[in-house]
Amino acid sequence: MVRKILTAQDPRLRHKSKPVIKIDKKILKLLEDMHDTLRIQKDPEGVGLAAPQIGEFYQIFLMRDENKIAPVFNPKIIKLSKKNNDPIKNQNDEYIMEGCLSLPHYYGPVQRSWTVELEYQKPKLENGEWILENKHEVIEGFAAQIIQHEVDHLNGKIFVDKLFEQNRQLFQLKNNAWIEVDLP
Numbered sequence: 001m002v003r004k005i006l007t008a009q010d011p012r013l014r015h016k017s018k019p020v021i022k023i024d025k026k027i028l029k030l031l032e033d034m035h036d037t038l039r040i041q042k043d044p045e046g047v048g049l050a051a052p053q054i055g056e057f058y059q060i061f062l063m064r065d066e067n068k069i070a071p072v073f074n075p076k077i078i079k080l081s082k083k084n085n086d087p088i089k090n091q092n093d094e095y096i097m098e099g100c101l102s103l104p105h106y107y108g109p110v111q112r113s114w115t116v117e118l119e120y121q122k123p124k125l126e127n128g129e130w131i132l133e134n135k136h137e138v139i140e141g142f143a144a145q146i147i148q149h150e151v152d153h154l155n156g157k158i159f160v161d162k163l164f165e166q167n168r169q170l171f172q173l174k175n176n177a178w179i180e181v182d183l184p
Contacts, residue, residue, distance in 0.1 A: 003037045003054040008103040008158050017050075017057045017154040019074045023123055023130035027058070031123070034062050035069055046101045048146045050153035053102055061150035065143060073121040073132055075151050080113035085145060096142075097171065097178075098149060100159050106181070108163040108170045116144040 006013055020027060030051060038049040050061040059074045085096055086109070097107035116139050121132035139147060149159060163170055171178040 001033050001036060002040055003033050005037065005049075005053050005101050006055055008100065008160065010102075012055060012057075013052055013102060013153070013158060014156045015052065015057050016156045017052055017059045019059050020121075020132065023132065027060075028130070030056050030058065030060065031062075031071055034060070034071075038062050038064065038069060041101055044099060044101070044104055048150045049101060050150045052153050052156075059154050061154065063143070063146050063150065071123060072147075072150070073123065075118055075120040075147065075154070077116055077148070077151055078119055078136075079117035080148075081115035081140075083114040084111050085114055086111040096145070098145065098159050100149070102158060103160065105173050106160075106170055107173060107178075108159065109168055110145075110149075110159055110162045111166055111168075112145045112148045112162075114144060115140040116147050118147060 034049055034051065034054065037054060038046050041049075046064065048061055048063045051058045061072050061075070062069050063072065096109070098110040098112075099105075099107040117137075118139060119134070119136050122135050124131055124133040152158065152162070160170060170181050172181045173179075
C-alpha cells in the first residue's frame with residue numbers, strides 16, 4: 001500500500017527511530033508499504049525512503065541502486081572518510097544537489113563524506129523464518145550520500161539541517177531552473 005510521505009514541516013520527522021529487534025508481520029507490512037511508496041515516486045524520483053518519512057519510527061530505510069530497491073535495518077555508520085563530495089561536480093559541471101521526498105523540488109549542495117563504513121542488518125529468509133543478517137560494507141560515491149541522508153532521517157534530521165549547519169543555500173527547481181530560496 002502506498003503511504004503518505006510526511007512533509008519536512010511535520011514535527012514527527014524530528015523523532016529518533018528505534019531498532020528493529022525481530023521481523024514480524026508488522027515489519028513485513030511496513031517494508032511492503034515502503035517499497036510501494038518509493039517505487040511510485042516519479043516527480044521527483046526517489047532514491048531512498050526512511051521509515052520515519054511515512055510515520056513509522058523504526059531504523060529501516062530503503063535505497064534504490066540501479067533499479068533495485070534494497071532494505072537496510074539498524075544501520076550504524078562506523079567511519080566517514082575525510083574525502084567528501086564537495087566540490088565534486090557532475091557531468092553538467094554543476095554541484096550534485098541533494099533533495100528529499102519530504103521536501104519535493106527543493107535541493108541543496110550538502111557536503112557529505114565520499115565513503116561510509118557501515119554496519120547494518122538485512123532481512124533474510126532462513127528455514128521459513130525471517131531473520132536479521134549482520135552486514136559490514138564500505139560504500140562510496142552517490143550510494144554513500146544516500147546512506148548518510150537516510151541515517152539522518154532515522155536520527156530525526158533532514159537535509160536542510162545540514163545546509164543550515166554548512167551555511168549553504170537551498171534551491172527550488174522550477175521550470176527546469178534553480179531558484180535560490182530561504183531555508184525554512
